[in-house]
Amino acid sequence: MTDDSKFHHGDPTAHIHPVVEMKNIEKHFGNIIALAGVSFDVKPGECHCLLGDNGAGKSTFIKTMSGVHKPTKGEIFFEGKPMNFNTPRDAMEAGIATVFQDLAMIPLMSVTRNFFMGREPTKGKGLGKRFDTKFANEVCVEEMRKMGINLRGPDQAVGTLSGGERQTVAIARAVYFGAKILILDEPTSALGVRQTSNVLATIDKVRRQGIGVVFISHNVRHALAVGDRFTVLNRGKTLGTAVRGEITPEQLQDLMAGGQELASLEGSLGGTV
Amino acid sequence: MSETTPEAVDERLKSEPFFAKMMKRPELGAIAGVILVIIFFALTADSAMFSLSGVINFMTPAAQLGILAIGAALLMIGGEFDLSIGSMVAFAGLFFGVCVVTWGLPLIISIPLTFVFAACVGAVNGNIVIRSGLPSFIVTLAFLFILRGLSLVGLKMATGGSTQLRGVRDTIEGDWLAPFFSGDAFPGLFLWLADNGFVATFKSGAPKVPGIPVEILWFIAIALAATYILLRTPAGNWIFASGGDTTAASNSGVPVNRVKISLFMLTACCAALVAIITVMDAGSTDARRGFQKEFEAIIAAVIGGCLLTGGYGSAIGAFFGSIIFGMVVIGLTYTDFDQDWFQVFLGGMLLIAVLFNNAIRKRVTGER
Numbered sequence: 001m002t003d004d005s006k007f008h009h010g011d012p013t014a015h016i017h018p019v020v021e022m023k024n025i026e027k028h029f030g031n032i033i034a035l036a037g038v039s040f041d042v043k044p045g046e047c048h049c050l051l052g053d054n055g056a057g058k059s060t061f062i063k064t065m066s067g068v069h070k071p072t073k074g075e076i077f078f079e080g081k082p083m084n085f086n087t088p089r090d091a092m093e094a095g096i097a098t099v100f101q102d103l104a105m106i107p108l109m110s111v112t113r114n115f116f117m118g119r120e121p122t123k124g125k126g127l128g129k130r131f132d133t134k135f136a137n138e139v140c141v142e143e144m145r146k147m148g149i150n151l152r153g154p155d156q157a158v159g160t161l162s163g164g165e166r167q168t169v170a171i172a173r174a175v176y177f178g179a180k181i182l183i184l185d186e187p188t189s190a191l192g193v194r195q196t197s198n199v200l201a202t203i204d205k206v207r208r209q210g211i212g213v214v215f216i217s218h219n220v221r222h223a224l225a226v227g228d229r230f231t232v233l234n235r236g237k238t239l240g241t242a243v244r245g246e247i248t249p250e251q252l253q254d255l256m257a258g259g260q261e262l263a264s265l266e267g268s269l270g271g272t273v
Numbered sequence: 274m275s276e277t278t279p280e281a282v283d284e285r286l287k288s289e290p291f292f293a294k295m296m297k298r299p300e301l302g303a304i305a306g307v308i309l310v311i312i313f314f315a316l317t318a319d320s321a322m323f324s325l326s327g328v329i330n331f332m333t334p335a336a337q338l339g340i341l342a343i344g345a346a347l348l349m350i351g352g353e354f355d356l357s358i359g360s361m362v363a364f365a366g367l368f369f370g371v372c373v374v375t376w377g378l379p380l381i382i383s384i385p386l387t388f389v390f391a392a393c394v395g396a397v398n399g400n401i402v403i404r405s406g407l408p409s410f411i412v413t414l415a416f417l418f419i420l421r422g423l424s425l426v427g428l429k430m431a432t433g434g435s436t437q438l439r440g441v442r443d444t445i446e447g448d449w450l451a452p453f454f455s456g457d458a459f460p461g462l463f464l465w466l467a468d469n470g471f472v473a474t475f476k477s478g479a480p481k482v483p484g485i486p487v488e489i490l491w492f493i494a495i496a497l498a499a500t501y502i503l504l505r506t507p508a509g510n511w512i513f514a515s516g517g518d519t520t521a522a523s524n525s526g527v528p529v530n531r532v533k534i535s536l537f538m539l540t541a542c543c544a545a546l547v548a549i550i551t552v553m554d555a556g557s558t559d560a561r562r563g564f565q566k567e568f569e570a571i572i573a574a575v576i577g578g579c580l581l582t583g584g585y586g587s588a589i590g591a592f593f594g595s596i597i598f599g600m601v602v603i604g605l606t607y608t609d610f611d612q613d614w615f616q617v618f619l620g621g622m623l624l625i626a627v628l629f630n631n632a633i634r635k636r637v638t639g640e641r
């Protein structure tokens with residue numbers, strides 16, 4: 001099982017304390033119950049995959065972790081202490097960086113301005129304190145290059161980037177700012193082969209630096225390539241958590257489909273999705 | 274692949290001629306507009322329009338409008354409108370007048386107090402918009418009437434029935450702060466220029482232009498400060514982000530609500546500044562002060578390249594938009610045209626500006 005991957009896998013043993021622990025999280029939107037009691041934790045240096053069907057509640061769940069939504073019920077512990085993030089900014093300041101499914105980018109603004117939005121580097125003091133554009137441009141180009149994308153220019157508007165380029169900006173930004181937890185909500189959905197493998201390699205790299213990664217994906221192979229633990233959500237509830245090596249790709253795929261049979265396809269697809 | 278250094282220019286990037294780069298700046302339309310208007314009046318108007326006194330003549334109303342327009346532009350870039358700024362001018366004028374005349378406070382207290390008062394009204398506006406989630410258009414439309422009405426009622430209470438509060442000039446006479454908010458700056462310089470024959474003089478030898486009206490200096494200073502904030506500070510980035518997409522900005526850690534409420538307070542303070550300057554100039558305050566200025570300010574901001582949808586625009590654009598405005602209002606008196614062409618001109622400008630901005634935005638975003 002382990003030999004299908006070129007990545008080193010952490011060994012998250014029970015004695016390491018989780019960075020973030022979420023207990024019985026419920027989230028209601030009016031009469032819609034999006035989450036009905038989900039428990040989840042991330043340890044430093046592990047990649048915890050969050051899997052599940054469309055509409056299972058994955059995005060809603062990670063949004064409660066990153067301060068966007070306040071849980072209707074349930075508790076969040078950050079480094080052992082009860083935590084109440086009021087805004088995404090609070091979560092960021094605690095070291096949680098997120099790539100949202102909708103990317104949270106502003107099309108009319110340049111790549112650099114998007115990259116540093118909310119956390120602009122400054123130079124100078126007092127009234128002369130200003131946005132250090134030169135430094136910001138350099139970091140932005142360099143971080144994008146690491147992800148395998150050579151920007152035409154850092155002052156290009158994000159609206160003119162391709163879908164995958166845009167997604168890469170969001171990932172590079174989160175990796176740059178994710179000090180303790182990196183949350184990736186379907187980060188590879190629009191990426192090319194090379195960029196996808198770059199993202200998976202980056203997940204592996206930041207994990208080795210001791211950062212906890214939450215990775216949402218619909219692709220079993222991507223999940224298996226980097227995941228240490230796999231939690232499957234279905235209709236707002238956890239179906240269970242599996243540890244790497246204790247589950248076969250086929251079992252995982254069935255779980256991800258919410259335990260339902262996949263439509264059988266004739267011939268050409270040969271059983272794999 | 275890995276040999277590509279970050280400095281290397283991308284081969285997929287055509288070198289952009291200066292003109293094409295300029296085409297992407299939001300203030301381009303306004304600058305082009307200024308040039309067109311100058312050409313128009315150079316051909317049709319009396320040459321006195323572009324003499325020093327002519328320029329001061331149209332720059333004074335441009336400045337009074339421009340201070341409002343720059344505030345309105347920042348707020349529009351931040352994604353909100355304020356239709357109450359015109360009424361705010363009257364309301365702040367009333368407050369200032371009462372401070373000075375009725376309570377007899379010195380300017381060093383009255384002026385900061387007026388700004389604090391205006392900022393509070395702006396904060397009320399902003400908080401209602403943010404907390405209710407209603408469009409700022411509707412909320413501030415309500416305040417357009419509320420503040421205008423309160424100004425009328427308040428004036429009658431303060432004066433015992435009149436809608437004009439007089440006596441400001443006598444009360445502030447000799448106050449050391451007065452020269453910063455009223456009259457003309459650098460009178461000494463202009464006297465010297467006149468003595469040496471650099472500027473036109475009356476028969477008596479006094480210069481025709483006694484100095485630069487202070488509102489023009491305020492106008493320029495505010496335009497520069499706003500441009501610096503927008504382009505060179507984190508706050509500027511937050512303003513663009515908040516207007517561009519509230520959710521995305523907030524999810525990226527921008528304190529959107531704080532940004533928007535501050536902008537509402539700032540616009541109200543711009544209105545207060547105009548109120549203070551014009552009340553001190555006129556020596557009195559009345560309920561019609563600032564009438565319809567909200568529309569003129571928004572028009573100047575739009576001519577300056579602000580998108581009605583937010584997230585795009587410039588303070589320098591609003592600066593030029595206001596100058597266009599002043600030139601058209603005053604310029605027509607130098608021509609043989611009927612003054613009332615002004616409104617036609619204005620509407621036409623607005624329409625062209627909106628069409629133009631729309632095209633520019635599509636270029637910038639490569640809209641699909």
Ligand SMILES: Nc1ncnc2c1ncn2[C@@H]1O[C@H](COP(=O)(O)OP(=O)(O)OP(=O)(O)O)[C@@H](O)[C@H]1O
Pocket residue numbers: 029032033034052053054055056057058059060061101
């Ligand atoms: N703001 C909201 N208001 C009402 N309902 C919501 C809201 N956000 C999410 N939901 C509902 O909660 C459920 C879970 O949505 P969520 O976006 O978390 O799914 P997901 O697992 O991320 O799906 P996908 O794989 O398609 O991204 C959906 O049924 C959705 O309609």
Ligand SMILES: [Mg+2]
Pocket residue numbers: 058059060101185
């Ligand atoms: Mg989702």
